[in-house]
Amino acid sequence: MSTLKGKIALVTGGSRGIGSAIVHKLASEGAHIAFTYISSPDKAAAIVTELENNGGKALAIKADSGNSKEIAAAVKQTFDHFGALDILVNNAGIIVMGPIEQADELADQYDRQIDVNVRGVAAAIREAAKYMTEGGRIVTISSAAANYLGTGNMTDYAATKAAASAYARGYAWDLGPRGITVNTVQPGPVDTDMNPDDGQFADFLRSKIALGRYGKASEIAALVNFLVSPDSSFITGAIFTIDGGLSA
Secondary structure, eight states, rough: OTTTTTTEEEEEEEEEEEEEEHHHHHHTTOEEEEESSSSSSHHHHHHHHHHHHOOEEEEEEEEEESSHHHHHHHHHHHHHSSSSOOOOEEEOOOOOOOOGGGGTTTTHHHHHHIIIIIIIHHHHHHHHHTTOOTEOOOOOOOOGGGOOOOOOOOOHHHHHHHHHHHHHHHHHHHHGGGGOEEEEEEEEEEESSSSSSTTTTHHHTTTTTTSSSSOHHHHHHHHHOOOOOOSTTTOOOOOEEEEEETTT
């Protein structure tokens, strides 16, 4: 069944990895999709062509999630293009790791991490709130690192993800009276080009996961799909950690 038939969705960072999986899953359920990208125009164009060849409607928007004005403009462009906005998935994010001894030299990268992972999320939600009506759905992709680390050198990243999760809880109260739900998905290690399951840290991470494997982007997308569907109408302000038992 097409649970999202006719719904309009915007996914930030939707040209690759978890974002691409979410784009494809929501489209398969009947949603018309807009998604942002920053550095992969060929991939973005290919996704638009694929979705449209399958009978859907799609729009790729070049926008930097580290620039609040650009990401807010992407939200407005989605509304202007499709005439509505029912779903927002804040997926775009970056990770900057480093020991405390390198904090000064990584300062600019840490600042950008805050811009993308925190300010971009807040800007997208604030702009989306201007256009969403009752039944609107907002999901932020945070990280299991917001609650559990188990290793060092990830302090600043974890802090940004904890902030993103907190924003979602707060906006659940702000938008609840309007019938708009706001939830958070916190993935653990997922096999993407950002953190491949054959990468430098893969064996270490697998040893800490109860299921003994990385997650799949499609598994994250399936949870997001539920949270933006009609079946999730009484769920808001919730945090769903999907990490294979990493934080168990």
